[in-house]
Amino acid sequence: MISGARQGSPAGLRRLFAAAMARDLRAFVVPGAEVARARGLDVEAAGLGMTGVPRHASVLLVVGELPAALRRAAAVVYAQMMRPRAVLAAGAGDLSPLPGADVSVGLSQEELEEGVARLRTAFARGAFAPGAAGFEPEMLRARTEYACPMHPEVVQDEPGACPKCGMELVSREAADGGSGPHHGGDHGGANGDHGHGGHGHGGMGFMSMVEMTKDLPRSSDGLPMEWVEAPFGPLFPGLPGGLFLKLTLDGDTVAEASPSACGWASPGPLTGPADALAERLAGIDPLSPASYRVLALRAVEDAAGAGADERTARARAGALERERAASHLGWLSGFAYLIGHRWLARRAAELQLAVLRAEPAGMPGLRAAARSLARRIERTPLLARRLEGIGALPGGTGASGPVARAAGVRTDARCGEGAYRALGFEPVVREGGDALARLRVRLAEIEESLGLAAAAGSLDIPAPRTATGASGAGAATVETPRGTATLRVALSDGEVVSAELEGPSARHLALVGRVAEQRELADALVGVASLDLSPWETAR
């Protein structure tokens, strides 16, 4: 039996349907497809269909450990999935409030495939069961509150009379986070106001539209409209998982955008033995673990006064460039999914997985594949028109990485590094500052990075134990796939006593409003996605 079985005895027609369901499993991936790919998992190759619609999914695939906020979001998605449903956990630890995983596997393709096979068996046998358990965690229950229809500010948990007008309070379900229609400044929703209109003004017979619309927010074309808040995250299929994005919609235009990220708990991974700092920091961002590993190693070496030799620096550059190419390809796949280019989404994912698994000797071949992909993208009809002018940001907005380089700003932490100078590195800079320019910068960087990784000749990250017993302060900067990350550490006797980490996504998160607001919904989402945010690398 699976945890989300349907009530009923598994016989007759049900057995037939269960067999069909076992063959046709569709997974909703938490936190997102991009994390699964970055961890080297090819979900579709493992035989699971993928869907971004909870109602159409039968399997909740959890990849890696989730912070509490994302576990709650996953529980909401799971509750909204149709039975029979199951949880497949790949390398996930604690899942609560989700029910325990029906099948638990490690983070490797072989284990995933074996887990899918087990899940199929479980589905075929246990999709229907006589004693199916309910899923009713406390967080999903609606809280009832009582509000005055006349005074929207009067809301209380108990029934009673309004202290202002004495009217009986009306029960309603409490909103979680206040989504729904609202009129500009005041809240309380259309329902209360309108419900009242029928009683209070009934005698007047006719209400002036001017009177009724005077408090409504004005749209850009001067019409008074109601705005609606809708969540587009944390588990929205077109955006990186973990990005909490709430959009206030004026029709299909984004009036306001308020983003936040799941992030890592501060100071969490920063404190502890300095020699293991690299290990801990690599765990914060599943999308670019190598960058943070190198960042930590360099900062600790700087603090301990032990510089890395040339060979080590070169190998690290190779690892960083391999990760950059893989990360950009992963972004490209997600971005292609968002804009509905299905062939590109699949091809970029294949290349990303190949890059993640490749040895140095395989890099030139992948580079040729990346070049032909880039050429094909340049020739794709309608793509430039789709992206031109979307998410435009001029230079000097505090951005770094590809976002800044796409706006003609020559900023790259790699320029000052000896290992990169030796490899003949030259930063990729494009003009335009819009989603199209960012796409072009990343495409060029994929090719360049694969070339650099091939030239570096080694892709592993040597981690000499330099910090044992060391004291001092140091800092390091690494150009991650998303921009410049800086880490300042102070060591005392081999322990990190204080540390300060600054990643690029925190700065880019502040730009979301500028690329999204007053844009059509699809254009706003393209703008946000083109920033390539990693919700993981900001501190909560």
Added chain:
Amino acid sequence: MSALGQYALLLALAAGTAGLALSVYGIARSLGGARREPGKDVPATAGELSREPVWARYHVRYYGYALLFLAFDMEMAYMYPWAVVYRQEGLVALLDMGVFLAILFLGLLYGWSQGALKRQ
């Protein structure tokens, strides 16, 4: 078959198709109903529970097109009878419809010039 027989057949087909769909629902329903659980019937929005209704005044941005469309839709009522007799009537029909469409096209150009053909 007579025209009326054809209409009856189409009506029967519509009813039969709806009946087929309903019997599919019936088969699905025979397996049992949906279990009532908290949060399940809230519209699925990316892992957040949005319980509030969204039926607010919706700002449609293509109303400029919609207004011109209404006029063009009228015009189509004339187009079909005209098209059917076009070969019989010849040049008269071409000129007649040419003038009619030219008048309408003026309307389209006016709307275009006034910015009706864009997102408002």
Added chain:
Amino acid sequence: MSAQALFTGFFGVAAVWFGVVVFRTSSMVRSALALLFSQAAIGAMFLAMQAEFLGVLQVMMMATEMSIMAIFMVMYMMDPGGLGEMEMTHQKRASIAAGALAALAAAGVAALTDWGPAAAAPPAAEQTERLGAEMLGRSMLIFETAGVTILTAMIAATAVAIERRRRR
């Protein structure tokens, strides 16, 4: 013949019923769609009366036109979802009286007029042809006048609805 009358009557009742729903619901979208199906039922009546071109045209045009009406209702009416159960009608008694009176008058005209013997409907294909010949013959001026009327409507609608911000 009797089956024809039966279906005509059936769709007539359906049209009236949907027409009633238009006013009985407080949801603007439901109201607009009820009007749509009321009009579509009239189209079906035309078909039952063997006016094929007219019927199909009515069914087709009302689908789009009433849906466009729905967008303007959702844009401009308060509470388009009818969540507040707000009373959207006024001057109820007068309108009911006027409606009943008009219905009686129409029924009276229909019942009391001597319509003469019913002519056999021409074959469906011929109807369209005759319509076309009429349009290009005797009624050409009316047809072109309709074009000018539509142009006027287009210009008026654009002028009223589209604000010219570029002028400023």
Added chain:
Amino acid sequence: MSALAVLAALLAGAYLVAVLEGWSATGRLRPAGPAVSAAALLGRESVVPRRPDRVLFEAAPLLLLVSAVLAAAVLPLSPRLVVADLATGALFVNAALAYVMVALLMAGWGPDAAYAMVAGWRFLGQLLGYSMPIVMAIAAIAMRAESLRNTEVVASQAALPNALYQPVGFAVFFLAAMCLAFLPPFDLPTAPGELAGGVEAEYAGARLAVMRLGRMVLVVALSAAVTVFYLGGWLGPALPPWAWSAIKTLAVAAAMLLAGRYVPRLREAQVLAWWWKLGIPLALLNIFWVGVVLLVAE
């Protein structure tokens, strides 16, 4: 009897189109895929969202399916194989398919959900774009055939199929048909990445199965319409007439489904602007072209 044969062919066509769609979406050709998916959908729960407009929510999948079936019913597979060969068949196709938009509007508004509502109104906008060019293209077809009867439309193409006789009209109609069936790159109302399912997001289980079936029948109906209007329907050497119709229809469906795999989804503002600033003038030009050619030829 012929009506039953046509309906069986329609179902078979819908199945094959579903196989093709699976191929265009995942790149894998699985002949049993749609049957397994359909059975899997029927075995799953199907909830109604809280406080919906229940009537609209339930009616939408049925209306989508019924309108697509009615459109297919007036399109001939061969001179004899047609459910109802209406005198205004070409117009009737259009009338039936207008209700596809009504169905999506209902599906968008019914569940009272943000993604679905944006998607539903989006599709109405899309209709404003494709609807005029589609009727204008059909008018040009009727000019040549001197009839709106679909069998006569096919017969009028004995010398030269309309795809060659009026290529502009063919291109306009083909693209408008893709818009109508909301196939990629015009899949604005379902937009998997942008709206997480859009109008389909709240449908599950049996309701979703009916909706998907309606969509597949719709693609078949539109492919058959392209075949009848532009590719000479059943006309062709050697093979029996119905086989020609079937081959052409499936080829058109495959072309429609595969085109969207290699291009990104269009922006709504662009779809509308292109149809009105380019599509409608081209469709009018096509009518003028056909008119002149017909005058010169006689």
